[in-house]
Amino acid sequence: ARADDPLITDLEAQPWTQYLGDGVDAAPYGLPSEHEAHVVRRNVAWLTADPVSSVNFTPLHELEGIITPNGLCFERHHGGVAQIAPSEWRLMINGLVERQLVFTLGDIMRFPRVTRAHFLECAANSGMEWRGAQLNGVQYTHGMIHNVMYTGVPLRHLLEEAGLKGSAQWLLPEGGDAAGMTRSLPLEKALDDCLIATHMNGERLRPEQGYPARLVVPGWEGNMWVKWIRRIEVGDRPWHHREETSKYTDLMADGTARRFTWEMDVKSVVTNPSPQAPITHGHGPTVLSGIAWSGRGAIREVHVTTDGGINWHQARIEGPSLDKSMHRFVYEFDWDGAPLLVQSRAVDSAGFVQPTKNALRKVRGVNSIYHNNGIQTWAISSEGEAENVEIS
Ligand code: MTE
Ligand code: CO
Incomplete structure (x- = not known):
């Protein structure tokens, strides 16, 4: 800092003091300053064959505090972004339940809700660095993470409404997108702290993040946070689907693969x-x-x-x-x-x-x-x- 500066003492040097600015309705949904236009999610073109089954990265080096702004949350989708009208969204719970149920969004909004901040980290975050330093930017080495204040309904309430049968031990959440993503989720985790989230950082989920509802699985790998969630099957054993066998398993040095590494480590x-x-x-x-x-x-x-x-x-x-x-x-x-x-x-x-x-x-x-x-x-x-x- 110094004692004098024409940008303070010479008003003529400041054009913005010479005109009246935009009125209140110029931007009904506000955007960042044009001087921050470089602060965007970015992808790495050579990482994947096609942007519909790809990932882009959160610009971590431009952010402060702990909350990731909604428009900067990295996106990972296996079949592009599903566009679902809230009036046409449904969530089915079936399988080992007393009553098979189909919820509308209106039904979901009548359950008690909670608000909690959680990080979502893709299991593949920093995955390009296993054999040595590769990508030159924290956005690319660590940007498959976002931290959002979610509002949603504890999954426990919906499962209780359907009534779990005594043999129920596992859930299979399923996405409504073209990828139809499914993962086996232990019932214990679902009853502990999983949410069906409808809001992120105060507003409705963004389409990229699973609008109108996604599964939140606190602390566990991002792949399990099924977006555009449409169905939860209740079963007595894991399903061993694609995303927990050929993908999202860890090939160890001895050639065996480690399964079900759900928790994201420190x-x-x-x-x-x-x-x-x-x-x-x-x-x-x-x-x-x-x-x-x-x-x-x-x-x-x-x-x-x-x-x-x-x-x-x-x-x-x-x-x-x-x-x-x-x-x-x-x-x-x-x-x-x-x-x-x-x-x-x-x-x-x-x-x-x-x-x-x-x-x-x-x-x-x-x-x-x-x-x-x-x-x-x-x-x-x-x-x-x-x-x-x-x-x-
Ligand atoms: N859910 C569905 N339905 N389809 C998907 O492709 N991708 C998963 C998960 N949920 C995916 C999905 C993966 S691998 C990750 S890391 C997270 O969503 C990414 O969530 P985000 O796009 O909100 O960052
Ligand atoms: Co992922």
Whole structure:
């Protein structure tokens, strides 16, 4: 900061003081400033064959706090976005129930509702990094995550309305999109904290996120959060469908595949600085900011290093610390302008510590795609440029 600046003292230099601006109805549904037009979801064209069965990524390096704005939540769909009129949406519960039931949206809105913030992380987040540093930006290495305040009906209420038979142990939620996604969900989890969500961050779900209703499975891999949900079959054993056999299983070093790795393990990443968000102000007071989350509870601590792990510092958790929700951490330091190796390491309320990538590879090998929660390293040059690297 300095004592004088013509942008303050010379009113002529500020055209916006010379005209009357737009009136109140110029944007009935508001949009961000035109100066923020670069803050968008982006995809990586070569990752998938076609955008209808693809993914784009949340611009984590442009966000602060813990809530992901609705228009920036990454999208992952296997058959494109289903366009469902709320009047034509139905949810069936059938199988091992006393009464097969079909709910309308109006029916759903008459059950007691709850509001909770939860992260959704695709199991494939950071999946491109198993064999080494690959994508140069936190948006691409970690952007298959969003954190949203959901409002919805506990699934427990709907199951109670249908009446569970004594042999009921598993559920098969099914999506109403062209992909007809299905996953086996243990009944215990459904009764514990799953929701049929209708609202995100106060407004109705966006079409991309499953409008008019999606399943919320707190802390568990994103694939299970069935969008455009249309049916829940109640059974006594898992179904072993495509998304839990050929996909969303973890190929281990010995060639066997691990199934049903539902929980998302403790993870964190520094979002600023990062390759898409270099330090532009030179040496001096510097704010490092990042996110941490765990599918097993809240985040207890985040440690940050700027010298590749020689010295670790406790970061400050800033903002709400909620169960199975994203946490924001910040670490303020005085940068001397020398190159840095920046990392963060989170510890969750269940006592799990985020591993290094090499520790993870020792157990998992390098053939995995899913569940990579290894520690991320950014190399910062003396110019403040950041690069995705690995150190041993
Ligand atoms: N539900 C349906 N019906 N169809 C889908 O393709 N994709 C799943 C899950 N639910 C999918 C779905 C996957 S793999 C993920 S990671 C999350 O939705 C992504 O949710 P989002 O698009 O809100 O980010
Ligand atoms: Co996914």
